[in-house]
Amino acid sequence: MPQTPHIAFIGAGNMAQAIIKGMLAAGYPPNKICASGRTQAKLDQLTADTGIHTSIDNLSLCDQADVIVLGVKPHMMGDLVKSIAPAIDPSKHLIVSVAAGILAGSIDSWLGQTTPIVRCMPNTPSLVGKGAAGLFATTGVSSAQKHTASTIMQSVGLALWVETEAHIDAVTAVSGSGPAYYFLMMEAMIAGAEELGLSNDVAQQLVLQTAVGAAQMAQESQQTPAQLRLAVTSPKGTTEQAIDTFNKGDFSQLCSQAMAAAHHRSKELANLYKA
Structure with missing residues (x-):
């Protein structure tokens, strides 16, 4: 993984924007962050506010990225992941999911291949830089990729690793809710x-x-x-x-x-x- 990986946010809602702005405030270069969404006007405003590249083309952003942050609603995740599957390379990409209730195994199934995945459970105080998040990494995630995931989530608050994916449910009950x-x-x-x-x-x-x-x-x-x-x-x-x-x-x-x-x-x- 590059020293400063290129990070693509698929879904540019409030949580994604909070993380993006937190990363920029911490000094992450804007030319290394991009985001996609469904509404061009909102993406144009995000570009004006942050200087990052935005697009409605998920596949092109995935092609450019080293890390792909999935920030859409849980009920949309299956269709989204299937749509970007052709652009995902397990030897290159790290998938970071911030969606509640989406198992890493489900993401692998939708992709059709085993891919390094980090599940995160952030909370709404991330919007004011006081978030608390739990993170879980699948076995294929490298130490460099774990460091990158920590960097992303620490930009908006506390980020702690848990030992098992089941612990994400406990994190949801404690800090998520x-x-x-x-x-x-x-x-x-x-x-x-x-x-x-x-x-x-x-x-x-x-x-x-x-x-x-x-x-x-x-x-x-x-x-x-x-x-x-x-x-x-x-x-x-x-x-x-x-x-x-x-x-x-x-x-x-x-x-x-x-x-x-x-x-x-x-x-x-x-x-x-x-x-």
């Missing part, structure tokens, strides 16, 4: 603050800043989240009363059940879109 869990908590706290008499504007600002502060403390502290929680929970204080209420509602068990449900659905989707 995880932002929505926090948004739900924020919604509930804002509503609760309004019930206590605060305006929506004040409630929203306080809740969002509290979430940002708590996350930053957890990242920067040498203490675990459990230790940080205990440090702020004074005996017979206000925080203890709130935590006791959460515990009476079995908050931890509810979180566990919710993540198990997301994990189960991720496996169902893999079977639904299986080749």
